[in-house]
Amino acid sequence: MEGKEKHEKARERIIETIAQNIHLYGLTPSTGRQYGMMYFQNEPSTLDVMTEKLGMSKTSMSTSVRALSDLKLVERAWKKGVRKDLYHTTEDWYQSFIDLFSIKWRRSVSLYTAAIKKSLVELHELISDPTISEELKKEVQIDIDKLMYIKNYYEWLDRLVDVFESHEIFNLVPINDETKE
């Protein structure tokens, strides 16, 4: 089967590329390969199919399919009469990018925002404390300025995520071609 083989090779190249780049999504190459396999599978896959195709344990398949779901790269499919869980890759890579972007950075925004708020309160208390030295006060003021800068930056980042989530970004960077949603 010469043709079948050539087809397989063309697919494998892409799957391997996905595997080598999925770290951008915080996932391992194995998980990327799993995604790639599912991407070219033209029907939903069960954990058993993945185990068979990738030669890895079902436990692994289960945990990594969950990781893929968390990032909305795959989702459950339903098919009547089939008892096993079925999964397929989500169609919209633009949306996946946005989801990734959103999940990763929103989390960061909220962690920073909380920490900065707390520290700013403390530093302001320190500044208005009459018992501390002039020298320390100066240092604290510098830190306050730095924290304000970070605060501003994260507010910007938050608005940036908004722009992706609301799809406004597509006004600035339009999707060419008919593949648009």
Place this chain on the structure above:
Amino acid sequence: MEGKEKHEKARERIIETIAQNIHLYGLTPSTGRQYGMMYFQNEPSTLDVMTEKLGMSKTSMSTSVRALSDLKLVERAWKKGVRKDLYHTTEDWYQSFIDLFSIKWRRSVSLYTAAIKKSLVELHELISDPTISEELKKEVQIDIDKLMYIKNYYEWLDRLVDVFESHEIFNLVPINDETKE
């Protein structure tokens, strides 16, 4: 030193937050802590200072400061009379974000583009091969469509990176406050 301690605590909270979020830049918490320390250090740091402050080996400091430099999060500073290498964090977090974005995704774009190009050629050869089965041809056509979709997506991503690098993004998501460059 009650005030000094409180100041330290406020700083540490932010440094720890940086450490816990630096994975978004593909770096380890240790490296994040190193960055955080340098961020609040109001003068350039030497490897020896980092070793002393973080209690880690100089070798570690050397390799992680290089990782930070690669992402342009820190850069060398010059100070006459000082023989040791000096490093300080870069001021512009917006630019750092853009640099990260650019470095990470451009690389991905070029890897995908190359792989897709190669595979598309092979699949087109396959399609116009008269000896292969109708069934296989159908499958190959589906794959071609999928690759075209990915190709389009990466063209979009490439334009997206352009928009960040050119700072056009700031038209859509402006930097508020006087902290702007």
Place this chain on the structure above:
DNA sequence: TTGTTTGTACAGTTTTTTCTGTATGAACTA
């Protein structure tokens, strides 16, 4: 009810990554 199938928690193993100490080379000093 009992038996079967399926997914996942958990403990342990293997693999990978991070970190350290030693050794070396480059840059500067005298």
Place this chain on the structure above:
DNA sequence: TAGTTCATACAGAAAAAACTGTACAAACAA
């Protein structure tokens, strides 16, 4: 020139992460 100070390459140790097999719980079948 030789001596000193620094950064980093490299090998091995320590720590973390990925992966597997077992065991169990939930869902369903009969």
